[in-house]
Amino acid sequence: MKNIAVIGAGTMGNGIAHTFAQYNYKVNLIDVSQASLDKGIATITKNLDRMLAKEKISEEEKQQTLSNISTFTNLEEGVKSTSLVLEAATENVDLKLKIFRDLDSFCDEDTILASNTSSISITKIAAVTKRPEKVIGMHFMNPVPIMKLVEIIKGYSTSEATFKTVEELSTKLKKVPVEVNDYPGFVANRILMPMINEAVETLYNGVAGVKEIDTVMMLGMAHPMGPLALADFIGLDVCLSILNVMYDGFKNPKYAPCPLLVNMVMAGKLGAKSGEGFYDYSQNRKAENVSSQFTK
Numbered sequence: 353m354k355n356i357a358v359i360g361a362g363t364m365g366n367g368i369a370h371t372f373a374q375y376n377y378k379v380n381l382i383d384v385s386q387a388s389l390d391k392g393i394a395t396i397t398k399n400l401d402r403m404l405a406k407e408k409i410s411e412e413e414k415q416q417t418l419s420n421i422s423t424f425t426n427l428e429e430g431v432k433s434t435s436l437v438l439e440a441a442t443e444n445v446d447l448k449l450k451i452f453r454d455l456d457s458f459c460d461e462d463t464i465l466a467s468n469t470s471s472i473s474i475t476k477i478a479a480v481t482k483r484p485e486k487v488i489g490m491h492f493m494n495p496v497p498i499m500k501l502v503e504i505i506k507g508y509s510t511s512e513a514t515f516k517t518v519e520e521l522s523t524k525l526k527k528v529p530v531e532v533n534d535y536p537g538f539v540a541n542r543i544l545m546p547m548i549n550e551a552v553e554t555l556y557n558g559v560a561g562v563k564e565i566d567t568v569m570m571l572g573m574a575h576p577m578g579p580l581a582l583a584d585f586i587g588l589d590v591c592l593s594i595l596n597v598m599y600d601g602f603k604n605p606k607y608a609p610c611p612l613l614v615n616m617v618m619a620g621k622l623g624a625k626s627g628e629g630f631y632d633y634s635q636n637r638k639a640e641n642v643s644s645q646f647t648k
């Protein structure tokens with residue numbers, strides 16, 4: 353397996369393309385938006401420059417990595433002659449179902465189709481293709497070049513051969529694969545999101561402020577980052593959508609998103625990417641506490 357395609361050049365897609373290219377896979381990076389592709393390549397270059405400055409890679413390795421990546425805005429052209437397609441487009445079920453229907457008709461019949469979805473059912477995605485045994489979840493963590501974990505999600509029909517291929521591939525990228533079955537939230541988000549939601553609920557109930565809640569979890573539980581800062585980093589819209597998938601999937605009120613989280617997303621306060629979430633990221637004010645606006 354040498355030629356792969358990555359769909360989506362956003363936060364995760366550019367990190368995934370960077371990682372594969374660094375280990376000498378030929379990567380076709382595909383996005384509907386040329387601006388996203390340009391931004392994705394600029395981000396990869398910036399991250400490689402940072403690695404170069406820290407002497408983790410040489411100038412030659414940087415150039416080699418960049419030359420392994422080609423960009424496309426046309427899906428059919430981008431997936432031609434690839435053995436694996438890794439979809440990392442926007443987290444929207446209808447969008448992903450359309451992409452997988454198209455992939456099934458454009459790709460060679462042996463091509464493995466993987467999704468980086470945080471929460472959408474792999475079984476549901478696989479069901480729109482004629483090759484459900486070759487559809488699998490490959491859930492990388494952000495930032496991809498640094499984080500070791502890959503949650504590998506087996507859909508109801510995913511074959512053992514597909515699982516083994518993707519497991520082996522993950523180790524070739526120096527990642528640690530973990531096998532997980534396909535239920536809402538998989539493992540990572542099933543455990544992480546209720547914790548984030550409870551942190552928001554604690555803030556909403558006025559038990560403590562943003563910094564206080566994050567400090568308790570960092571210094572008391574040795575978490576490298578507080579749950580509210582982490583929610584800002586992931587994106588509050590992403591957190592809300594994952595909680596809703598678990599709420600709908602399990603029909604269990606324990607996954608109901610906190611009304612404060614819902615309000616913040618409706619108000620466009622999505623975290624670091626929008627300039628404000630639980631912390632203020634505008635005008636270079638890094639993570640300033642803005643909790644007083646949100647507590648009851």
Ligand SMILES: NC(=O)c1ccc[n+]([C@@H]2O[C@H](COP(=O)([O-])OP(=O)(O)OC[C@H]3O[C@@H](n4cnc5c(N)ncnc54)[C@H](O)[C@@H]3O)[C@@H](O)[C@H]2O)c1
Pocket residue numbers: 359360361362363364365382383384385388439440441442443444447451468469470471491492493494585586587590
């Ligand atoms: N952000 C995270 O921390 C994180 C972590 C793990 C998994 N994920 C998952 O990774 C996926 C991507 O998330 P992200 O944070 O990178 O999103 P993002 O919004 O940063 O990027 C999504 C990209 O997909 C592109 N896109 C939209 N429709 C497309 C189409 N039809 N064809 C090709 N490209 C298309 C957009 O132009 C955009 O560049 C989602 O499924 C998300 O749940 C995200």
